Amino acid sequence: MRQIDSKNGYDRILMISIRKVVWYRNFLFRHRVAKICVLIELNGAMKSSEQLSKINGKTKIAGVFGYPVEHSLSPLFHNAAFARLGLNFVYLPFPVKPGELKIAVQSIRSLNMIGINVTIPHKEKVLPYLDEISPEAKVIGTVNTIHNKEGKLIGYNTDGDGFIESLKKQGGFDPKDKNVFLLGAGGAAYAISFALIKNGIKKLILVNRT
CATH class of the missing domain: 3.40.50.10860 (Leucine Dehydrogenase, chain A, domain 1)
Incomplete structure (x- = not known):
């Protein structure tokens, strides 16, 4: 996940890879859970x-x-x-x-x-x-x-709402009035797209490899 400046009319573009975001969230959560002494396989x-x-x-x-x-x-x-x-x-x-x-x-x-x-x-x-x-x-x-x-x-x-909450709390980024570049068009991407629109983004560009 990264923000880049753009010279083609976009103030800031949030570049999101679904797999990377999921990995990022899981990594953060695993780090917290590791501190909890619970014997669970x-x-x-x-x-x-x-x-x-x-x-x-x-x-x-x-x-x-x-x-x-x-x-x-x-x-x-x-x-x-x-x-x-x-x-x-x-x-x-x-x-x-x-x-x-x-x-x-x-x-x-x-x-x-x-x-x-x-x-x-x-x-x-x-x-x-x-x-x-x-x-x-x-x-x-x-x-x-x-x-x-x-x-x-x-x-x-809850896929979309969970993503937005992580984006705001862990990423420190509010998508409202922003232009968003979303990589991926699967089920999770669709839910995230819906949540981004609900949260007031300015424009959404959806890119898929197929």
């Missing part, structure tokens, strides 16, 4: 006896649906945060094959999970199985977060 399997001893009948379940999902760092991040905040929650990775998505979504209710993150390849295909979809997620066409609100499953897309 990187694969999210919760092998530590100390962590297992904290799970009981009142433990609230959250997690991530994806396939494959073993590479996800979400269990590490979320379980560290839960421990830090003293919450009786557990976050688990669920490898959900494409043909198992419907029953997996139904299990959110049956297991009374508090919520689920959704990743590849289910972000679009999960929409028909939800009770309600946020206006923003409808426009973007993908969901990455499901909230179980007393048995009602509500889908959200």
Whole structure:
């Protein structure tokens, strides 16, 4: 991520590579999490006896649906945060094959999970199985977060808002009234484009390699 001066009419151009931004955010978060003394395996399997001893009948379940999902760092991040905040929650990775998505979504209710993150390849295909979809997620066409609100499953897309928050707080950059040059046109880029427009950018240039 870098800002450059331009002589072709743009005051400042924010050059964004989606992969680099995601790596940058993950690096910062890993650095913070590393300071938290929580015994959680990187694969999210919760092998530590100390962590297992904290799970009981009142433990609230959250997690991530994806396939494959073993590479996800979400269990590490979320379980560290839960421990830090003293919450009786557990976050688990669920490898959900494409043909198992419907029953997996139904299990959110049956297991009374508090919520689920959704990743590849289910972000679009999960929409028909939800009770309600946020206006923003409808426009973007993908969901990455499901909230179980007393048995009602509500889908959200937080990619764009998360990016903007990181951009402002960690990058010290407010995109309002700025010209933005965005590299990439995938699902994350679409969500980020929507969020940038919502936050009042002046102009958006979207570039993709295909």
